Amino acid sequence: MKTETRLTVRYAETDRMGIVHHSNYAVWFEAGRTDFIKQAGISYSELEARGVFLPLYEITARFKSPARYEDEIAVITSLKQLTRVRLLLSYEVVNTTTNTLLATGETLHAFTNTALKPLNVEKALPDVYALLKESTGG
Amino acid sequence: MKTETRLTVRYAETDRMGIVHHSNYAVWFEAGRTDFIKQAGISYSELEARGVFLPLYEITARFKSPARYEDEIAVITSLKQLTRVRLLLSYEVVNTTTNTLLATGETLHAFTNTALKPLNVEKALPDVYALLKESTGG
Amino acid sequence: MKTETRLTVRYAETDRMGIVHHSNYAVWFEAGRTDFIKQAGISYSELEARGVFLPLYEITARFKSPARYEDEIAVITSLKQLTRVRLLLSYEVVNTTTNTLLATGETLHAFTNTALKPLNVEKALPDVYALLKESTGG
Amino acid sequence: MKTETRLTVRYAETDRMGIVHHSNYAVWFEAGRTDFIKQAGISYSELEARGVFLPLYEITARFKSPARYEDEIAVITSLKQLTRVRLLLSYEVVNTTTNTLLATGETLHAFTNTALKPLNVEKALPDVYALLKESTGG
Numbered sequence: 001m002k003t004e005t006r007l008t009v010r011y012a013e014t015d016r017m018g019i020v021h022h023s024n025y026a027v028w029f030e031a032g033r034t035d036f037i038k039q040a041g042i043s044y045s046e047l048e049a050r051g052v053f054l055p056l057y058e059i060t061a062r063f064k065s066p067a068r069y070e071d072e073i074a075v076i077t078s079l080k081q082l083t084r085v086r087l088l089l090s091y092e093v094v095n096t097t098t099n100t101l102l103a104t105g106e107t108l109h110a111f112t113n114t115a116l117k118p119l120n121v122e123k124a125l126p127d128v129y130a131l132l133k134e135s136t137g138g
Numbered sequence: 139m140k141t142e143t144r145l146t147v148r149y150a151e152t153d154r155m156g157i158v159h160h161s162n163y164a165v166w167f168e169a170g171r172t173d174f175i176k177q178a179g180i181s182y183s184e185l186e187a188r189g190v191f192l193p194l195y196e197i198t199a200r201f202k203s204p205a206r207y208e209d210e211i212a213v214i215t216s217l218k219q220l221t222r223v224r225l226l227l228s229y230e231v232v233n234t235t236t237n238t239l240l241a242t243g244e245t246l247h248a249f250t251n252t253a254l255k256p257l258n259v260e261k262a263l264p265d266v267y268a269l270l271k272e273s274t275g276g
Numbered sequence: 277m278k279t280e281t282r283l284t285v286r287y288a289e290t291d292r293m294g295i296v297h298h299s300n301y302a303v304w305f306e307a308g309r310t311d312f313i314k315q316a317g318i319s320y321s322e323l324e325a326r327g328v329f330l331p332l333y334e335i336t337a338r339f340k341s342p343a344r345y346e347d348e349i350a351v352i353t354s355l356k357q358l359t360r361v362r363l364l365l366s367y368e369v370v371n372t373t374t375n376t377l378l379a380t381g382e383t384l385h386a387f388t389n390t391a392l393k394p395l396n397v398e399k400a401l402p403d404v405y406a407l408l409k410e411s412t413g414g
Numbered sequence: 415m416k417t418e419t420r421l422t423v424r425y426a427e428t429d430r431m432g433i434v435h436h437s438n439y440a441v442w443f444e445a446g447r448t449d450f451i452k453q454a455g456i457s458y459s460e461l462e463a464r465g466v467f468l469p470l471y472e473i474t475a476r477f478k479s480p481a482r483y484e485d486e487i488a489v490i491t492s493l494k495q496l497t498r499v500r501l502l503l504s505y506e507v508v509n510t511t512t513n514t515l516l517a518t519g520e521t522l523h524a525f526t527n528t529a530l531k532p533l534n535v536e537k538a539l540p541d542v543y544a545l546l547k548e549s550t551g552g
Contacts, residue, residue: 011310011320012161012303014154016207016462019530021150022470023444026437027288034287034346044287045346048430056436060474066530069154070310070321116433116480149448149458150441154324157392160332161302165426168299172425172484182425183484186292194298198336204392208448208459254295254342288437290430292483297426345430 001135003036005075006096009067019066025103026059029091032075033107036089040079040135042128052125054087054109055116061105065095072096079136084122085111087132139273141174143213144234147205157204163241164197167229170213171245174227178217178273180266190263192225192247193254199243203233210234217274222260223249225270277411279312281351282372285343295342301379302335305367308351309383312365316355316411318404328401330363330385331392337381341371348372355412360398360405361387415549417450419489420510423481433480439517440473443505446489447521450503454493454549456542464539468501468523469530475519479509486510493550498536499525501546 007028015021037044047054067073074094081088086108093103111121122129145166153159175182182192205211212232219226224246231241249259260267283304291297313320320330343349350370357364362384369379387397398405421442429435451458461468481487488508495502500522507517525535536543 008307008310010303011153011306012159015149016152016154016156017467017469017530018154019469022473023150023437023440026440027286030287030437031284034284038346043346045344048345053431055431055433055480056477058474058476059436060472062472063470066469068321070314070319116431146445146448148441149444155329155331155392157331160335161299161306164299164302165424168425169422172422176484181484183482191293193293193295193342194339196336196338197298198334200334201332204331206459208452208457254293287429288435291425292428292430292432294430299426 001039001137002076002078003032003039005032005035005077007031007073007075009069009071009073011069014069019068022061022063025061025093025105028073028075028093029105029107032077032091033089036077036079036135041131047128050125051114052119052121052128053112053114053116055112056107057086057110058108059105061103063103065100065102067095067102073102079132080106082132082136084120084129085118087111139177139275140214140216141170141177143170143173143215145169145211145213147207147209147211149207152207157206160199160201163199163231163243166211166213166231167197167243167245170215170229171227174215174217174273179269185266188263189252190257190259190266191250191252191254193250194245195224195248196246197243199241201241203238203240205233205240211240217270218244220270220274222258222267223256225249277315277413278352278354279308279315281308281311281353283307283349283351285345285347285349287345290345295344298337298339301337301369301381304349304351304369305335305381305383308353308367309365312353312355312411317407323404326401327390328395328397328404329388329390329392331388332383333362333386334384335381337379339379341376341378343371343378349378355408356382358408358412360396361394363387363408415453415551416490416492417446417453419446419449419491421445421487421489423483423485423487425483428483433482436475436477439475439477439507439519442487442489442507443519443521446491446505447503450491450493450549455545461542465528466533466535466539466542467526467528467530469526470521471500471524472522473519475517477517479514479516481509481516487516493546494520496546496550498534498543499532501525
């Protein structure tokens with residue numbers, strides 16, 4: 001399963017080099033993640049309402065080509081790995097007009113409770129675990 | 139009472155015009171507000187721990203002169219008006235190297251509980267109300 | 277002429293009150309402005325390519341009701357006033373699911389050259405001035 | 415050579431988990447980078463004025479412990495590797511009150527001209543190259 005999230009580059013996302021500031025890619029990955037989880041059959045808001053947070057352990061982003069104001073962007077998200085306590089997602093950011101790959105990245109998350117303590121999601125929310133498992137292709 | 143908050147312009151705060159994006163002034167006003175409240179004898183973290191939020195009703199900012207990357211900035215904050223349910227703060231943003239006024243602004247806040255319902259701060263937290271009252275010069 | 281810009285609240289846009297941080301409304305107004313100008317028949321990227329910037333003189337925002345993560349939002353933008361040197365836009369931010377008005381605001385802009393010096397847009401770019409004039413309803 | 419950059423967590427940097435949103439660490443790394451380059455004897459503003467940009471190729475951040483509103487933070491920056499065309503910096507983010515390590519990270523940069531084309535900095539700006547070389551300890 002892959003999801004595609006569309007966005008238009010905002011002026012505030014640019015910096016004085018004239019390109020999108022790299023910190024925004026983390027925000028775009030997150031927009032992709034939101035859509036991915038929703039597409040898997042839950043929503044991240046619901047997940048939090050049921051007491052589960054997904055804080056980051058690690059993020060990596062590699063920048064291939066700059067994005068500019070008003071560019072049309074797609075974030076393609078997939079779930080690379082799922083364990084009872086962790087989640088690894090991967091992202092491709094593409095300019096949909098020129099079909100250029102702009103960036104790739106990964107984020108590694110822990111499942112935690114709202115006090116940010118580690119949580120075994122398979123035990124705590126077996127239905128959520130099953131839905132996510134399915135979205136990895138099994 | 140006036141407080142002065144120092145900061146250095148961050149690269150991420152610039153936009154493709156080469157100047158600080160205006161949305162950051164709201165964040166700088168807030169940094170000024172944090173220092174003002176701390177100086178008044180409480181801290182905003184403490185206030186929230188005691189169940190009081192200060193969401194915004196209104197913000198105005200007027201821009202006089204642009205700020206640029208690595209500029210040294212001061213935010214001068216004062217409390218213009220305090221009632222049992224509202225708080226009006228005012229701000230001046232200055233380039234401390236050139237002594238130029240960059241922007242002025244005001245923020246109007248409600249006192250609310252953590253469910254964002256209006257709260258009479260004089261009743262709920264009389265000590266906080268007294269400290270804030272004092273910082274207005276009475 | 278009014279334009280409507282759709283967006284979904286991003287996680288990074290929330291703060292520890294659990295609601296969208298107010299500084300993001302300035303960014304949303306700008307997304308609305310981008311669409312409005314494009315709809316008027318130019319694009320803001322083009323405008324900049326032709327040597328015209330639109331820095332802010334003043335921004336006001338009034339907050340009525342909070343927005344939360346994953347909320348579906350519309351920014352409704354219109355052009356209130358146009359002179360040879362200035363532009364006043366107004367905005368309404370609406371939760372499209374609940375049809376609640378979340379915020380209203382205005383931004384006042386100068387027309388400047390790329391050195392941020394004031395510019396008479398009617399003289400410098402008469403075609404742009406005409407298009408904008410038309411979008412105000414004349 | 416190591417530099418230490420102090421900052422206080424801003425309210426706008428928190429998210430609805432109640433902790434600093436991870437995208438801000440990229441901005442903090444950059445604040446550290448700004449100080450490091452200044453300490454090396456140039457400034458990044460100057461570098462850009464002389465026609466050199468330092469866009470990112472890659473960023474990695476690992477999160478150990480959350481930061482919260484009003485926390486006092488230090489970013490410790492060092493230059494790990496310098497070639498004629500690339501720069502690798504590393505960062506540690508520390509809570510200075512509790513002395514807890516919050517995050518570590520690296521950023522890999524290209525030297526480019528203002529059109530974002532790769533540039534041999536040793537040739538283009540030998541004085542800058544020498545200063546940076548010195549800051550690596552040789």
